[in-house]
Amino acid sequence: MADKPSDEKILEGLAEIVEEVAGVSPDDVTPEKSFVDDLDIDSLSMVEIAVQAEDKFGVKIPDDELANLKTVGDAVKYVSAHV
Amino acid sequence: MSNVDVVITGIGATTPLGGTVSATWEALLAGANGIRANDADWVERYDLPARLSAPLAVDPSDVLPRVQARRLDRCEQIALIAAREAWADAGFELPSDEHTSVDPERLGVSIGTGIGGPVTLLDQDDILETQGLRKVSPLTVPMLMPNGPAAHVGIELRARAGVHSPASACASGAEGLASAYQMIQNGRADVVVAGGAEACIHPITVAGFAQSRTLSTRNDEPDRASRPFDTDRDGFVLGEGAGVLVLERADHAAARGARVYGRLAGYGMTSDAHHITGNHPDGIGQIKAIEHAVAMAGLTPADIGHVNAHATSTVVGDVGEAAAIRKALGEHVVLTAPKSSLGHLVGGAGAVESIFTVLSIYYGIIPATRNLEQLDPRVALDVVSGQPRKVELQAAINDSFGFGGHNVALAFTA
Numbered sequence: 001m002a003d004k005p006s007d008e009k010i011l012e013g014l015a016e017i018v019e020e021v022a023g024v025s026p027d028d029v030t031p032e033k034s035f036v037d038d039l040d041i042d043s044l045s046m047v048e049i050a051v052q053a054e055d056k057f058g059v060k061i062p063d064d065e066l067a068n069l070k071t072v073g074d075a076v077k078y079v080s081a082h083v
Numbered sequence: 084m085s086n087v088d089v090v091i092t093g094i095g096a097t098t099p100l101g102g103t104v105s106a107t108w109e110a111l112l113a114g115a116n117g118i119r120a121n122d123a124d125w126v127e128r129y130d131l132p133a134r135l136s137a138p139l140a141v142d143p144s145d146v147l148p149r150v151q152a153r154r155l156d157r158c159e160q161i162a163l164i165a166a167r168e169a170w171a172d173a174g175f176e177l178p179s180d181e182h183t184s185v186d187p188e189r190l191g192v193s194i195g196t197g198i199g200g201p202v203t204l205l206d207q208d209d210i211l212e213t214q215g216l217r218k219v220s221p222l223t224v225p226m227l228m229p230n231g232p233a234a235h236v237g238i239e240l241r242a243r244a245g246v247h248s249p250a251s252a253c254a255s256g257a258e259g260l261a262s263a264y265q266m267i268q269n270g271r272a273d274v275v276v277a278g279g280a281e282a283c284i285h286p287i288t289v290a291g292f293a294q295s296r297t298l299s300t301r302n303d304e305p306d307r308a309s310r311p312f313d314t315d316r317d318g319f320v321l322g323e324g325a326g327v328l329v330l331e332r333a334d335h336a337a338a339r340g341a342r343v344y345g346r347l348a349g350y351g352m353t354s355d356a357h358h359i360t361g362n363h364p365d366g367i368g369q370i371k372a373i374e375h376a377v378a379m380a381g382l383t384p385a386d387i388g389h390v391n392a393h394a395t396s397t398v399v400g401d402v403g404e405a406a407a408i409r410k411a412l413g414e415h416v417v418l419t420a421p422k423s424s425l426g427h428l429v430g431g432a433g434a435v436e437s438i439f440t441v442l443s444i445y446y447g448i449i450p451a452t453r454n455l456e457q458l459d460p461r462v463a464l465d466v467v468s469g470q471p472r473k474v475e476l477q478a479a480i481n482d483s484f485g486f487g488g489h490n491v492a493l494a495f496t497a
Binding site: 021022023043044045047048051054 | 148149150217218220221222225
């Protein structure tokens with residue numbers, strides 16, 4: 001297992017996934033943004049993003065945890081704590 | 084006779100001949116062939132006897148934004164592309180929160196498909212089998228459902244008067260138009276975006292049609308394979324495509340000064356109650372569908388100058404249709420069979436071919452049937468071949484028939 005990624009690296013990786021799944025520019029994927037309200041990502045795309053994030057970072061994101069990840073920052077924090 | 088005039092104010096299509104109506108129509112008039120050798124690896128792998136197909140001329144994933152394309156089945160993609168073209172052609176703008184070209188409460192959608200998204204269904208089944216639940220797309224169900232094409236068009240155009248998706252196999256696109264006509268007649272809508280779409284070229288559909296012995300196996304001659312009404316026809320070629328028309332109350336269209344291509348003046352929809360794939364030997368259902376369309380339009384058989392035939396290039400089907408046309412309309416009508424150029428677009432066929440019927444009246448020209456070298460004597464009708472024929476038309480019929488015994492005839496007038 002590689003070294004634990006920095007928050008910057010996690011943010012960068014999430015931004016790549018969000019761009020792939022939802023077409024949001026990586027520059028717009030910043031910690032304070034809400035996935036639903038700011039980035040216009042629907043619940044179906046959130047499922048895809050979670051699956052890709054699990055694969056990319058080697059974490060598990062159960063559905064009840066996913067529901068709590070409102071902002072990009074929440075997701076970075078979750079991944080960082082579970083990686 | 085109908086009491087509300089329903090006119091056509093916009094048309095859109097993506098087909099094996101072109102990515103738009105104008106590209107398709109020009110290619111059709113030029114006698115182009117949309118049928119290709121199917122070089123997919125699975126043809127060899129499964130040793131499929133029918134090795135031809137009529138793929139789209141323009142890949143829809145090259146037309147739509149990447150993220151939108153990945154959320155849609157190919158059938159939904161092409162319905163949306165054709166609908167956008169028809170909508171813009173009608174002079175409408177895409178809706179925004181500030182502006183809608185048509186009152187959403189008065190706007191409907193009726194877009195049929197034969198099977199919807201079988202390719203998505205099978206792809207996702209493979210993923211479930213090989214990669215497990217986690218990798219199954221959360222979009223699987225909305226991508227495979229047969230109402231998906233109509234639903235996506237309805238969402239994009241903000242249609243709140245009702246979104247419908249008739250499924251009557253190869254008659255689905257025509258039934259989409261007939262249902263749209265009813266919506267306007269019933270007062271449910273002023274404008275209905277209507278038609279059909281199909282994109283199901285896949286090993287299982289080709290294998291299934293091949294096993295029902297309905298596909299051409301003229302594998303070495305893609306250019307000559309689809310030959311409706313010809314004595315040497317041996318089956319149809321599976322194609323993909325979508326056609327969408329904007330149907331509108333005539334007074335609504337007049338009030339906004341819209342360009343009018345023609346009228347959808349009546350329809351006939353009957354069912355054979357006979358056999359799941361074979362047409363009724365006496366053609367009763369086909370005859371009645373044509374007769375009903377003519378009567379609803381307030382016309383007589385003598386008024387109908389042209390039939391854009393369903394004619395798929397099967398041995399039995401083409402002769403049965405010709406007999407039904409002779410019985411319902413007489414021997415004066417001039418036929419053409421566009422599947423000779425396009426292949427069979429299944430749920431898209433009735434809509435795309437209705438666009439051709441409308442344009443034949445509008446421009447006064449009937450495209451030629453390709454590969455008609457020797458007319459089957461049992462057809463006994465005038466079928467345009469060689470070159471397109473210039474002819475002034477007041478009224479024409481489009482025929483569409485589907486597995487299940489569905490018969491739809493649409494009457495268009497100038």
